[in-house]
Amino acid sequence: MARSSKLSGFPEWLPAGQVVEQLVLDTARRVFELHGFAGLETRSVEPLETMLRKGEIDKEVYVLRRLHAAQSEADPGLGLHFDLTVPFARYVLEHAGQLEFPFRRYQIQKVWRGERPQEGRFREFTQADIDVVGRDALSFHHEVEMAVVMSSVLADLPIPPAVIQVNNRKLAEGFYRGVGAPDAASVLRAIDKLDKIGAEGVARLLETDAGLSASAAETCLRMASIRTVDDSFADAVMSLGVADPMMDEGVAELAAVVTGANARRPGSVVADLRIARGLDYYTGTVYETQLVGHESVGSIASGGRYDSLASDGRQTYPGVGISLGVTRLVSILLGRDLVEVSRSVPSAVLVAVVDEDARADSEIVASRLRARGIPCEVAPAADKFGKQIRHADRRGIPFVWFPDVAGDTVKDIRTGDQVSAEADSWSPHISDLHPTVTPSSSQEARP
RNA sequence: GUGGGUGUAGCUCAGCUGGCAGAGCGCCGCGUUGUGGUCGCGGAUGUCGCGGGUUCAAGUCCCGUCACUCACCCCA
Numbered sequence: 269m270a271r272s273s274k275l276s277g278f279p280e281w282l283p284a285g286q287v288v289e290q291l292v293l294d295t296a297r298r299v300f301e302l303h304g305f306a307g308l309e310t311r312s313v314e315p316l317e318t319m320l321r322k323g324e325i326d327k328e329v330y331v332l333r334r335l336h337a338a339q340s341e342a343d344p345g346l347g348l349h350f351d352l353t354v355p356f357a358r359y360v361l362e363h364a365g366q367l368e369f370p371f372r373r374y375q376i377q378k379v380w381r382g383e384r385p386q387e388g389r390f391r392e393f394t395q396a397d398i399d400v401v402g403r404d405a406l407s408f409h410h411e412v413e414m415a416v417v418m419s420s421v422l423a424d425l426p427i428p429p430a431v432i433q434v435n436n437r438k439l440a441e442g443f444y445r446g447v448g449a450p451d452a453a454s455v456l457r458a459i460d461k462l463d464k465i466g467a468e469g470v471a472r473l474l475e476t477d478a479g480l481s482a483s484a485a486e487t488c489l490r491m492a493s494i495r496t497v498d499d500s501f502a503d504a505v506m507s508l509g510v511a512d513p514m515m516d517e518g519v520a521e522l523a524a525v526v527t528g529a530n531a532r533r534p535g536s537v538v539a540d541l542r543i544a545r546g547l548d549y550y551t552g553t554v555y556e557t558q559l560v561g562h563e564s565v566g567s568i569a570s571g572g573r574y575d576s577l578a579s580d581g582r583q584t585y586p587g588v589g590i591s592l593g594v595t596r597l598v599s600i601l602l603g604r605d606l607v608e609v610s611r612s613v614p615s616a617v618l619v620a621v622v623d624e625d626a627r628a629d630s631e632i633v634a635s636r637l638r639a640r641g642i643p644c645e646v647a648p649a650a651d652k653f654g655k656q657i658r659h660a661d662r663r664g665i666p667f668v669w670f671p672d673v674a675g676d677t678v679k680d681i682r683t684g685d686q687v688s689a690e691a692d693s694w695s696p697h698i699s700d701l702h703p704t705v706t707p708s709s710s711q712e713a714r715p
Numbered sequence: 716g717u718g719g720g721u722g723u724a725g726c727u728c729a730g731c732u733g734g735c736a737g738a739g740c741g742c743c744g745c746g747u748u749g750u751g752g753u754c755g756c757g758g759a760u761g762u763c764g765c766g767g768g769u770u771c772a773a774g775u776c777c778c779g780u781c782a783c784u785c786a787c788c789c790c791a
Binding site: 652653 | 749
């Protein structure tokens with residue numbers, strides 16, 4: 269087969285990497301379902317007007333075209349979805365009559381963005397999304413719940429600590445309006461660069477791009493530098509002397525999210541007033557998540573509250589959601605050697621083959637093990653036992669089974685222990701039954 | 716889309732002012748003739764990204780092109 273060069277932005281893992289990704293997916297699904305979210309999948313394509321409804325022309329959408337479409341044929345106007353929130357909003361509108369509100373769903377699917385790839389940035393990647401959508405109204409406590417659920421997922425994974433940073437769009441927009449900013453979005457955009465270009469760079473941007481006075485820029489910078497683990501950020505904001513009713517509302521909401529989430533999962537959330545997130549449809553709480561020690565890669569889970577992403581004219585469907593960047597997270601774990609995978613194959617046991625005429629005996633052993641839920645495979649060739657053991661060793665398979673008319677034996681090739689065994693009763697230790705993913709020593713060494 | 720960097724063995728890379736394509740790791744074999752790993756010995760492996768140019772001679776110099784990569788933009 270001709271060798272295909274790898275395509276930038278379309279990651280493909282080796283088997284061990286796939287084990288890591290599968291663990292993330294399994295964990296997300298388990299925790300989501302534990303919290304009562306129903307699994308859902310939407311089609312991969314949406315009409316372009318659906319995706320770009322909010323005027324986000326700048327999205328780099330991959331469009332769909334039939335290879336044999338005639339020149340004269342009208343453009344179907346379909347594109348691969350770039351997130352899961354917009355398709356979900358469309359789904360809610362279409363099925364509103366058959367859904368119960370507030371509607372809770374999780375959705376784990378690939379999404380596509382035609383942007384230039386970089387570390388942690390891909391053109392095809394998987395998101396694990398949860399949203400709660402109400403009809404006309406949605407209780408505020410769901411904005412606490414999103415942080416709690418995502419924090420639970422992250423805490424159940426063998427990864428460095430993750431901190432969900434929360435801000436509130438009303439707080440930010442109200443504050444910027446209060447200091448006389450003509451365009452809140454451009455202020456947000458500038459503030460968002462604080463990590464990259466520093467306070468002086470942001471101050472310059474605020475004056476040139478966002479049209480702020482030097483003193484207003486200074487005030488915004490002081491606001492953006494506020495970061496607290498409790499609701500004390502509120503006093504810090506008030507001390508800046510900016511007054512705006514929308515801001516007050518945002519302060520109260522943010523305080524409720526931070527105290528609420530930390531009451532249930534201590535240390536899971538911080539109020540960070542520099543967080544901009546999604547300059548598009550978010551209207552209240554916004555979330556962003558950093559992996560401690562790996563902040564430069566960007567957020568691994570983001571989302572927020574949106575008041576009117578979906579509306580059929582008579583009713584609106586406000587929602588709140590958060591999305592785990594599965595591919596980004598896995599790429600950090602693999603690229604920075606943060607995890608160790610016990611083996612690259614599911615098999616706990618390699619059943620040796622004495623000679624090709626006796627392969628059926630080995631297959632019978634394998635069937636008996638499988639009947640009891642023990643993943644195993646039969647050696648591909650009746651090589652010398654040394655080679656068969658090496659075959660297992662290379663893949664990380666911990667046990668090799670030797671069929672023998674005088675009585676089978678099974679060898680733990682890590683310790684060299686070899687014992688008599690019956691295929692109908694022997695079991696590996698539970699920790700050896702499936703591949704495991706553990707924090708690597710380099711991760712533990714991290715402070 | 717804009718700007719920088721890099722393309723040589725499966726992987727990581729060396730290869731000077733142009734002169735027989737290399738190392739380490741990995742892989743295969745043997746020592747050890749049906750129980751791996753360590754050790755020793757031996758072995759195989761290349762479209763030097765691609766195309767053109769200069770030259771007696773190009774991995775090396777020149778032009779073009781493609782890919783990858785980093786940054787900007789933006790984002791999971």
